[in-house]
Amino acid sequence: MLGIVHLSTFIIGTILIVLLPGPNSLYLLATASRYGIRAGYLAALGIITGDSLLILATVLGAASILHTYPVTFIALKIIGASYLSYLGIKLFLHSVETWKKHHNPPETLAIEADISELAKAQTPYRTALTISLLNPKAILFFLSFFVQFVDAKASSPALSFLCLALILQSISFSYLTLLIFGGRKLANYFSQHHRLSSVAICIVGILFIAFSLKLAFSSI
Template identity: 75%
Template sequence: MLGIVHLSTFIVGAILIVLLPGPNSLYLLAIASKEGIRAGYAAALGIITGDSILILATVLGAASILHTYPFTFVALKVVGASYLGYLGIKLLIASVHTWQKIHTDPDVNTVKMSKNDKMQSPFRTALTISLLNPKAILFFLSFFVQFVDEKASSPALSFLVLAIIVQMISFSYLSTLIFSGRKLAGYFSSHYRLSSVAIFSVGCLFLAFGLKLAMSSI
């Protein structure tokens, strides 16, 4: 059908891959718990847009360019790792600010972020996280190509259909994270130490993701 083989296997594999924790899903969960559903969906739109651009780049041959010109991969890797590290440091600083509020204002009823603590433009941040991951292009190519019939009359159409399926699965999962994050916000607003520890943990994970990307190879 449309040059696609083993569609049910692809769907199961796509679900499992989408469920794997990564910087995008962690960022969305954090932003939804801090700034609400609207900001969460802005971040989700950034993730979907970024992934769509990477899928399109894959279809147009970006993967072969990364292989042919390794310095391109290295440059993207350095920038991506640096950006993830930057976000991780911002989250660590935010966790310290949250912890300090416990001692400076123990009677406060809600944890409010200052303007400096807020992540600017959830859409732009999520989009940047997606695009600064050159490994994603290679992943999309290696995963998608397994389910495209080599005799397909229009492989691009097959890639497009597979991409739409992945994005539908991704959007459903991101929506679940958004509403989960909103519920967590209500809990964290009355448990300041736990909130600080959670923010600190996510910051450390972002630093780990950045380090992992920096040490990766094609």
């Protein structure tokens, strides 16, 4: 159907892949828990947009460019790893600030939270989009994964890729929605346990740094 083979296997594989933790899902979870549902959906939209652009780049032949010109892959890899490290360090520093605020009066914490929300709630889309786009491995993944489910005799392979992309994005959006509301519940809990919140933010920051190192030492 539409040049797609083994559709059920594709769906199962996509669900398993989407469930794997990565910098995008961790960023969305942290954003939803800190800034609320609206900011969480802005981050989700950034992730969906970034993945869609990468899938489009894959269909248009970006993967072959990365193979033909390894320096392009290296440059993107360095930029992506640096950006993830930057976000990880920012989260780590924020965890230190959160730990220190444990001794502040509740009124002060509430005011600071309102200011933080107004100042930063508009940035999740751009940040999530940047995290998605600065991952050259994603282009190679989409190509190697999608091509397994496109019939070699398909009259319109581009249409097959489009259908697979829509299925993947639907599954991804459903999972991101669960993370958003899960993050909001965590926010209600962490608002009463600032030190635990500090530790959680610190762990996420360390994971981002770990993701940056993994990307930095990856190869085509």
